[in-house]
Amino acid sequence: MTEPKIQDVARLAGVSPSSISNFLNNRMGQMRPDTQAKIQQAIEQLGYRPNNAARQLKTGVASMVGLLVPSLANQFFGALACAVETAAARHGCHVMTFSTFRDPDRERAVMADLLAYGVKGIVTGSALSDTEHLVAVTSRCPVVAFDIKRNDESHARIATISMDNAAATTLAVQHLVTLGHRAIALVTPPPYTLNRQERIRGFLQAVGAAGIAGELVIADATDGPSDPHGDTRLFELGRSAAARIVTAASRPTAAIAINDMMAIGIGVGLKQLGRRIPADISLIGIDDIFFCAAHDPPLTTLRQPIQAMADAAVQRILAPDEKPDGALFAPELIVRSSTATPPR
Amino acid sequence: MTEPKIQDVARLAGVSPSSISNFLNNRMGQMRPDTQAKIQQAIEQLGYRPNNAARQLKTGVASMVGLLVPSLANQFFGALACAVETAAARHGCHVMTFSTFRDPDRERAVMADLLAYGVKGIVTGSALSDTEHLVAVTSRCPVVAFDIKRNDESHARIATISMDNAAATTLAVQHLVTLGHRAIALVTPPPYTLNRQERIRGFLQAVGAAGIAGELVIADATDGPSDPHGDTRLFELGRSAAARIVTAASRPTAAIAINDMMAIGIGVGLKQLGRRIPADISLIGIDDIFFCAAHDPPLTTLRQPIQAMADAAVQRILAPDEKPDGALFAPELIVRSSTATPPR
DNA sequence: CTGTTAGCGCCTTCAT
DNA sequence: ATGAAGGCGCTAACAG
Numbered sequence: 001m002t003e004p005k006i007q008d009v010a011r012l013a014g015v016s017p018s019s020i021s022n023f024l025n026n027r028m029g030q031m032r033p034d035t036q037a038k039i040q041q042a043i044e045q046l047g048y049r050p051n052n053a054a055r056q057l058k059t060g061v062a063s064m065v066g067l068l069v070p071s072l073a074n075q076f077f078g079a080l081a082c083a084v085e086t087a088a089a090r091h092g093c094h095v096m097t098f099s100t101f102r103d104p105d106r107e108r109a110v111m112a113d114l115l116a117y118g119v120k121g122i123v124t125g126s127a128l129s130d131t132e133h134l135v136a137v138t139s140r141c142p143v144v145a146f147d148i149k150r151n152d153e154s155h156a157r158i159a160t161i162s163m164d165n166a167a168a169t170t171l172a173v174q175h176l177v178t179l180g181h182r183a184i185a186l187v188t189p190p191p192y193t194l195n196r197q198e199r200i201r202g203f204l205q206a207v208g209a210a211g212i213a214g215e216l217v218i219a220d221a222t223d224g225p226s227d228p229h230g231d232t233r234l235f236e237l238g239r240s241a242a243a244r245i246v247t248a249a250s251r252p253t254a255a256i257a258i259n260d261m262m263a264i265g266i267g268v269g270l271k272q273l274g275r276r277i278p279a280d281i282s283l284i285g286i287d288d289i290f291f292c293a294a295h296d297p298p299l300t301t302l303r304q305p306i307q308a309m310a311d312a313a314v315q316r317i318l319a320p321d322e323k324p325d326g327a328l329f330a331p332e333l334i335v336r337s338s339t340a341t342p343p344r
Numbered sequence: 345m346t347e348p349k350i351q352d353v354a355r356l357a358g359v360s361p362s363s364i365s366n367f368l369n370n371r372m373g374q375m376r377p378d379t380q381a382k383i384q385q386a387i388e389q390l391g392y393r394p395n396n397a398a399r400q401l402k403t404g405v406a407s408m409v410g411l412l413v414p415s416l417a418n419q420f421f422g423a424l425a426c427a428v429e430t431a432a433a434r435h436g437c438h439v440m441t442f443s444t445f446r447d448p449d450r451e452r453a454v455m456a457d458l459l460a461y462g463v464k465g466i467v468t469g470s471a472l473s474d475t476e477h478l479v480a481v482t483s484r485c486p487v488v489a490f491d492i493k494r495n496d497e498s499h500a501r502i503a504t505i506s507m508d509n510a511a512a513t514t515l516a517v518q519h520l521v522t523l524g525h526r527a528i529a530l531v532t533p534p535p536y537t538l539n540r541q542e543r544i545r546g547f548l549q550a551v552g553a554a555g556i557a558g559e560l561v562i563a564d565a566t567d568g569p570s571d572p573h574g575d576t577r578l579f580e581l582g583r584s585a586a587a588r589i590v591t592a593a594s595r596p597t598a599a600i601a602i603n604d605m606m607a608i609g610i611g612v613g614l615k616q617l618g619r620r621i622p623a624d625i626s627l628i629g630i631d632d633i634f635f636c637a638a639h640d641p642p643l644t645t646l647r648q649p650i651q652a653m654a655d656a657a658v659q660r661i662l663a664p665d666e667k668p669d670g671a672l673f674a675p676e677l678i679v680r681s682s683t684a685t686p687p688r
Numbered sequence: 689c690t691g692t693t694a695g696c697g698c699c700t701t702c703a704t
Numbered sequence: 705a706t707g708a709a710g711g712c713g714c715t716a717a718c719a720g
Contacts, residue, residue: 003459003484005713016691021715030689047480049460053406054713056397057696071426075634078422082415082573085443094457096440099429113438115347116393136391140347229426231634264638271640290419290575294608296615296640349697360707365699374705398697401712692719697712704707 004046013042024050056118065317066114067097068107068124071229075289076261080125080146083310090311091318093120100126101229108133115140121317123310134158142320144313148194161313164328165195166202168302171333172256172284173206173214175300180341181254181282183213187241187266188258189234190220196258199286203256213250217241219262231261238265239272245281246273253281253342260285260292260301267295267338278340288334298336305329348390357386368394400462409661410458411441412451412468415573419633420605424469424490427654434655435662437464444470445573452477459484465661467654478502486664488657492538505657508672509539510546512646515677516600516628517550517558519644524685525598525626527557531585531610532602533578534564540602543630547600557594561585563606575605582609583616589625590617597625597686604629604636604645611639611682622684632678642680649673 010017015035022031023039042048056062067084069077085095096117098110107126111133114122121142124134137143138157145158169186176184186203188196200216207214219241227233238257245255245266257263263285267277277283277297285292288303309329315322354361359379366375367383386392400406411428413421429439440461442454451470455477458466465486468478481487482501489502513530520528530547532540544560551558563585571577582601589599589610601607607629611621621627621641629636632647653673659666 003713006715007713017713018692018715019690022690025715032689035689049456051401051462051713052460053397053400053462054696055715057395057401057698057713058715060696062397072416072429073423073426073634075419075422078419078425079417081422081441082417082443085416094440094442096438097425098438099426112393116396118395118397229634235638264635268638268640290417290573291608291635291638294579294612294635296612347697350699351697361697362699362708363706366706369699376705379705395697398712399699401697401714402699404712690720693717695716696714699712700710702708704705 003051004048006048006050009039009042009046009048012046013038015039060118061120062118063093064096064117064119065093065314066111066117066119066122067095068100068110068114068122068126069097070102070126071099072097073099073229074231075291076259076287077125079289079306080310083307084123084314086307087310087314088318091314093314093318102126111137123313123317142317144316146309146313159313159316161309161316162195162328163304163309163331165198166205167328168286168331169199169202169256170206171331172286172302173203173210175333175335175339176254176256176282176284177206177210177212179254179282179339181212181252182342183215183250183252183254185215185217185245185248185250185252185255186258187217187219187238187245187255187262189237189262190218199258213252215245215248215250215252217244217248217255219244234259234261235265235268238262238267239269240265242266242269242273242275245270246275254283254339255281256284256286258286260287260289260299263299263301263338264291264295267299277338280343282339282342284339286331288332292334292336295338297338300336300339301334302331303334304331347395348392350392350394353383353386353390353392356390357382359383404462405464406462407437408440408461408463409437409658410455410461410463410466411439412444412454412458412466412470413441414446414470415443416441417443417573418575419635420603420631421469423633423650424654427651428467428658430651431654431658432662435658437658437662446470455481467657467661486661488660490653490657503657503660505653505660506539506672507648507653507675509542510549511672512630512675513543513546513600514550515675516630516646517547517554519677519679519683520598520600520626520628521550521554521556523598523626523683525556525596526686527559527594527596527598529559529561529589529592529594529596529599530602531561531563531582531589531599531606533581533606534562543602557596559589559592559594559596561588561592561599563588578603578605579609579612582606582611583613584609586610586613586617586619589614590619598627598683599625600628600630602630604631604633604643607643607645607682608635608639611643621682624687626683626686628683630675632676636678636680639682641682644680644683645678646675647678648675 100107125146285301292299469490629645636643
């Protein structure tokens with residue numbers, strides 16, 4: 001239970017602690033090979049590992065970046081966390097992840113915890129419930145946001161990573177139009193976030209450009225069970241929205257969901273209503289979470305390039321001098337089996 | 345970018361640093377209320393947060409536990425990470441999570457990283473690819489495993505948290521037998537882990553006790569794409585195993601999958617073969633991941649009490665003196681719509 | 689090329 | 705009830 005320290009290694013190797021330190025930090029510029037060998041052997045013999053706390057205290061920086069997500073139990077954010085971990089590893093960094101459960105107080109608290117750990121920067125995939133507070137954090141370390149509510153001047157110091165949300169819905173509409181659809185619905189929760197607003201804008205624009213009917217279905221259910229993990233709510237919202245798609249005035253033959261979770265809910269709702277997908281109605285999601293492939297039928301979707309986005313987010317923090325890797329990331333249309341030509 | 349330190353607070357509050365320290369550690373025994381108030385105000389005014397690295401260096405322990413999972417992109421382990429985070433929070437602890445991607449070298453490396461951070465203990469949900477190494481780690485800090493390959497004497501120092509795996513399959517069989525099934529298949533990858541062996545044992549035993557036919561389908565595909573995230577492989581294995589269920593000599597009218605991911609794959613495969621669930625064949629999974637509810641039809645499953653298990657794992661590390669909270673956790677049968685009476 | 693030294697920010701006796 | 709002092713393990717000058 002008592003770890004060997006740098007002095008123990010130095011003693012065993014017959015050199016001074018600073019040589020060990022140099023060795024550990026790859027400052028081998030002027031070190032004789034035999035010294036290196038001795039050090040290496042002493043380290044292994046003792047099973048020595050440098051104490052991160054001491055190192056951090058001395059250097060002032062941890063080799064950690066912080067990550068905030070609504071919940072790791074949410075498939076999308078689990079995948080995001082995985083991508084961020086991979087991205088950080090490329091820079092020799094570790095990731096400390098916190099779930100906020102969409103609780104503003106908890107969000108504030110874990111931000112403070114992250115700061116106390118001396119993280120090099122914070123990536124947040126959690127909605128910004130308290131903009132003021134987040135902005136304050138930027139004075140302590142770089143902050144990169146994946147989801148942002150507004151995009152005004154107060155966020156100048158918050159870097160934003162985003163897919164081209166308008167392009168996603170535009171591509172979806174174009175795919176559907178090519179298939180022959182003339183009336184399409186977009187199903188979304190209330191557009192509180194910029195992401196959603198952009199998706200709506202892209203939808204409206206594409207539908208207008210194609211000269212077809214666009215039906216906006218805002219699914220809002222305050223009666224649902226509270227949902228700290230963020231999965232259930234969207235799913236349920238989608239399921240209950242299915243009826244509104246079916247009864248919409250413009251008689252849509254296809255539905256675009258604000259994301260895959262909602263699409264899956266819509267799929268279940270539609271089937272309960274006796275509609276077949278895609279024979280009666282086509283369905284498209286956004287994100288490309290794993291279960292799109294397992295859905296019945298496999299779900300056509302617009303894939304978010306999560307790894308590329310995570311790479312960019314981490315790069316903004318750990319290598320801010322490199323060229324900012326693109327502003328908006330392009331969604332990729334993944335055609336599976338939930339879209340087809342409209343009935344009749 | 346430069347954090348206030350304890351001295352700054354002391355100066356502003358007009359007291360000594362140690363009073364601040366006492367305040368921070370709730371050693372308020374002899375402190376005058378007005379002093380406390382001054383300190384409190386100074387802290388808020390400066391936005392002061394104690395430096396974790398310094399605290400840890402001094403006290404020797406971090407308030408962190410480590411968590412190893414194959415990948416957070418895997419739904420089950422995302423949920424597990426979430427549960428562990430919640431459990432640790434109850435003890436005022438944070439969690440540092442690493443994905444191993446089932447790479448033994450990486451597993452070793454991140455274990456070492458965790459040790460270097462001075463974690464209080466390590467929870468591993470990753471298969472033990474290198475038992476020797478893990479055992480070595482137990483001399484540095486407590487280790488709790490969720491999934492273990494063997495259970496021999498060498499693991500005496502590794503605490504194990506497990507659902508009663510045999511009970512899960514037994515319950516599944518009993519549920520099916522009650523429904524009227526007389527021939528049941530268990531579909532599993534090769535039983536490399538104790539978990540799987542136990543599930544098989546429970547299955548065989550229950551099937552024998554009921555006097556019905558039990559078909560063991562070992563799905564083994566080395567030709568599949570490598571799958572660092574662990575989702576795809578099981579899904580694909582399930583899908584390709586569907587044909588073997590259908591053609592099995594005992595003509596099973598129901599299938600139990602080793603877990604939900606595989607069950608979902610089996611479901612897709614069965615449908616591709618033209619079989620309806622549950623009309624033609626019943627299907628049961630194990631775990632109760634979120635998508636069971638979204639599956640078509642909603643999947644009957646044996647729920648793992650993840651939160652209770654996470655609580656127990658964390659307790660073993662952070663409060664080892666309390667009574668060990670049960671050895672085996674009971675699975676809970678969640679009946680949805682994928683099971684019904686057999687055809688004819 | 690390697691050893692010596694002086695803290696990093698905090699906590700913990702021990703005095704006061 | 706509060707202040708002073710030493711050191712946790714490591715790194716980064718600077719000596720030698």
